[in-house]
Amino acid sequence: MDPRSALPSIDKLLRQAEARDLIAHHGRENVVDMLRRLLQARRAAAQGAAPGPEGVLAECAERLAARARPSLRPVLNLTGTVNHTNLGRALLSHRAAEAAFQAMTNATNLEYDLDRGGRGDRDSHVEELICCLTGAEAATVVNNNAAAVLLMLNTLALGREVVVSRGELVEIGGAFRVPDVMARAGCRLHEVGTTNRTHLRDFANAVNADTAAFMKVHASNYAIEGFTAEVPQADLAALARRHGIPLLIDLGSGSLLDLDAFGLPPEPTARQAIRDGADAVTFSGDKLLGGPQCGIIAGRRALVDQMRANPLKRALRVDKIILAALTATLQAHGDPDRARSEIPTLRLLTRPQGEIRALARRLCPPVRAALSGLADVAVVDCLSQIGSGARPVDLLPSAGLAFAETGAVSVACLAQAFRDLPLPVIGRIHKGRFLLDLRCLEDEAAFLDQLGQLDWGPDRRADRKATAPRRRPESGPLR
Numbered sequence: 001m002d003p004r005s006a007l008p009s010i011d012k013l014l015r016q017a018e019a020r021d022l023i024a025h026h027g028r029e030n031v032v033d034m035l036r037r038l039l040q041a042r043r044a045a046a047q048g049a050a051p052g053p054e055g056v057l058a059e060c061a062e063r064l065a066a067r068a069r070p071s072l073r074p075v076l077n078l079t080g081t082v083n084h085t086n087l088g089r090a091l092l093s094h095r096a097a098e099a100a101f102q103a104m105t106n107a108t109n110l111e112y113d114l115d116r117g118g119r120g121d122r123d124s125h126v127e128e129l130i131c132c133l134t135g136a137e138a139a140t141v142v143n144n145n146a147a148a149v150l151l152m153l154n155t156l157a158l159g160r161e162v163v164v165s166r167g168e169l170v171e172i173g174g175a176f177r178v179p180d181v182m183a184r185a186g187c188r189l190h191e192v193g194t195t196n197r198t199h200l201r202d203f204a205n206a207v208n209a210d211t212a213a214f215m216k217v218h219a220s221n222y223a224i225e226g227f228t229a230e231v232p233q234a235d236l237a238a239l240a241r242r243h244g245i246p247l248l249i250d251l252g253s254g255s256l257l258d259l260d261a262f263g264l265p266p267e268p269t270a271r272q273a274i275r276d277g278a279d280a281v282t283f284s285g286d287k288l289l290g291g292p293q294c295g296i297i298a299g300r301r302a303l304v305d306q307m308r309a310n311p312l313k314r315a316l317r318v319d320k321i322i323l324a325a326l327t328a329t330l331q332a333h334g335d336p337d338r339a340r341s342e343i344p345t346l347r348l349l350t351r352p353q354g355e356i357r358a359l360a361r362r363l364c365p366p367v368r369a370a371l372s373g374l375a376d377v378a379v380v381d382c383l384s385q386i387g388s389g390a391r392p393v394d395l396l397p398s399a400g401l402a403f404a405e406t407g408a409v410s411v412a413c414l415a416q417a418f419r420d421l422p423l424p425v426i427g428r429i430h431k432g433r434f435l436l437d438l439r440c441l442e443d444e445a446a447f448l449d450q451l452g453q454l455d456w457g458p459d460r461r462a463d464r465k466a467t468a469p470r471r472r473p474e475s476g477p478l479r
């Protein structure tokens, strides 16, 4: 007899009381479909051995419950990387979130001109604000900065050459590589200079009848130190103008405020880039701007109009939710002090170390109590990263809690126990210790309230490994 026939039939399973509860919750079709798939998987795995019916209904219940829970969940980002790409980058301000909510739940004048009572343009909601903050003549918004670069290059350089310094042919997190984006945009990359040094004459010598543009890319997540030379933007702009070609700049983070004034490492602003002669600049909405995911293109009216007329714009455009959140974020930027208190990214980046230390000291005793001696907890000073393509060498003094391994619980176990909380707490492992950088913890009560639910029982650990193999989150250089 084929041992696989020892599997319980679906009908038999469905007659059990547990199954009736499941059907009441999830519907008969879902339960039958899930049981069929679980049984098939068991048959496939059995390979001669007889798999029993044990646990099929329990597994079915667990899988259906998981499917009914939201997959995308809030977490506490205590990694120390403020704008963490894997954790969703910028948190919206309350005002931006409220604006997004209104746009989501109401009809809006997205493309409707209320004065004239006719068709309007979705860019009109943000264009003037962006122009005010950058000094540009015109602006448009697309899905993200990668899309902005793609649209800009495809519009202005299709089938022609774009000259870029070899020192700026960067990869920003696995999928965005300047040469690849350029190829997909339909342009030919003309590399000049060397990795560490590029001169104005390199650009001058590269110009030919096929040259469509010069491009500068902000190196973002890496720094070249030592014997280096980069062409000052104003010089490159003058050369571009002499040849009648545009200078395009991918600024990456593209802060709209002078971060220096906040005591943060300086980042080139869109306003400086435009002032120094850029014809078009692109930057992300959810990096240092602290808004929703989008890509902003600001520059000369004639160029922006061409980009708007490109059919790709239709494929890359943003929706009303993004525009509503972006508008509120840009409005806050009108006043640097308001921006700093209202926009979480700026508030967290500028949070004083003393305040974070005080928080760490307050949290240490209750955390220690919750661990009941299973791990050593200490208040430590540490360094936060800005994240999202900011220079990795620019670190911010911070503070947090460090957990040292003891015989009872491993560091990996501790990290898992914190991830398993109802509001998962994500830390990092640093020099053999599990570290919670408290820079981004603003809701102290939410953290404290769930400490009692920490659970690092080794049995439980082993259980979950057996039943729920987890995919590790993607990690890359851009975090």
Ligand SMILES: *Cc1c(COP(=O)(O)O)cnc(C)c1O
Pocket: 144, 145, 146, 147, 172, 176, 217, 218, 219, 220, 221, 250, 251, 252, 253, 283, 284, 285, 294, 295, 388, 389
């Ligand atoms: C982050 C970054 C990008 C990609 O921006 P997204 O908004 O993530 O699409 C492109 N270029 C540079 C220089 C960057 O820093």
